[in-house]
Amino acid sequence: MHRKLSLSVTLLFITILTTLQFGCSGSDPGEADMNAPLSFDINSPKIKERLGNDDGYAMAIIYGADIHGSLETCG
């Protein structure tokens, strides 16, 4: 009985962990977690200037193009 309970708890834990990891975020296994804590301060003046004001937008699309095979730029 004790063993069955222990096994059930373990399975439940694994299920919760898997759901948290892959189910809710909508991301794929192996993807970097974009919600992970940042390595820099978003309240620093330079970063705040880049981010602009949060003026109540409901949704955003961030876009780019023309990287032409390069994950970095020259020089």
Next chain:
Amino acid sequence: MGGLARRVSYIKAFQHRSNMEVPTLFVDAGNLFTDDRFAGDHLPAEVMTKNQWVVKGYSDFHQDVANISFNDLPYIAELFKKDGYEKRLQEYPFIDRLISANLEPADDTRRAPQPYLIREVTLSRTAPGKKLRIAFVGLTEGKPTSPNQHESLYAGFRINDVFETAKRVIPEAKKKADMVVVLAYMSQDMAQRLASENPDIDTLIVARQMSLMNDPEHFGRATITYAFNQTKYLGELRYYLRSDSTIENQINRYVALDADLPDDPQASEIVTAAHNDFTNVQKASMDANPAPAAQPASQDSPFVGASTCMNCHATQYAVWEKSGHAHAMATLERKSQQFDNECVRCHVVGFNKGGFQSLISTPQLANVQCEACHGPGREHVAAPAKGFGFMATPTGCVQCHTLTNSPDFNFATYWPKIKH
């Protein structure tokens, strides 16, 4: 400016700033892959390597949708081969997010890309809990063969007419979504016509190696914005919605991806690994196909090199020797980019014009030497005469010192450094 590591930093910061509560989608309007030196049926190993790392980078750092442009087709032809597709998809889920409505494979060995993708987001600010479906449609112009002509068959894909396709596909996508966003790889004129002819388009994100940071254009209900070349500036479209979730306004911002934005450590690892892999493959390729030994006085090249110019122009040579131009290749070597032709072209003499080929075969033409600005000098050496080598400034300078490559360039402050 630019690069995956800074882009990821910004996107993370953007999401954190709103405590992850504002739905944010990440898209690419096309030209992700290089088709450099596509030889009719295959891409060289080093080019394949670069492209593979883009797929990995875009799989590891979530990208919602990407449009396939004509430039992408030689590599797409590899990715979309039916043989092994499922395995590739499992490894790199991003492949399934590459879309195009007007491309179709010319034979049955390849899959057709999806014409559009619908992304559903949950709103939290204007109508908390409400779902919004956004249809992304991909379109590309044909491969240009002259200013007014486009190839309709390239790298195993047929490129169908943009305008006919749009009239068929966009209403279909609109029926399934609340909002239609078209990712378009085409000229500004074509994009404006597309917006005018298709009233169901809400947003048109356009790319074609443009360096525009204009305010968005409006055609009917459509807002047109332009992606900045090489994503050195990231585009950010903010949507303001009414209580019924229809669009009240769209505001566009361009975000400079400069040194003020720290590199994301995880993305930096990918960039470094990609870089090292590409450099190794490039070196191996050069070792396997050794070019002729360097010939400083090769009569085949119209370029002679600065050491020849020095014989008559010693004073000017002395100024140049102390300038940044004389050490331009070192800038690339510090970042191990000396084999990357995308970068090399502006750091040497006569690239793709009979001059510099590589550091192994033509090292004497590395760096920005006299002839990079004044033109090939072989005929001048044979028959010296006044009037040779006039260069209009700053017109000539901005061939390389573009807004994207050299954002701080200012002729008034740069010229004194090389005045001769």
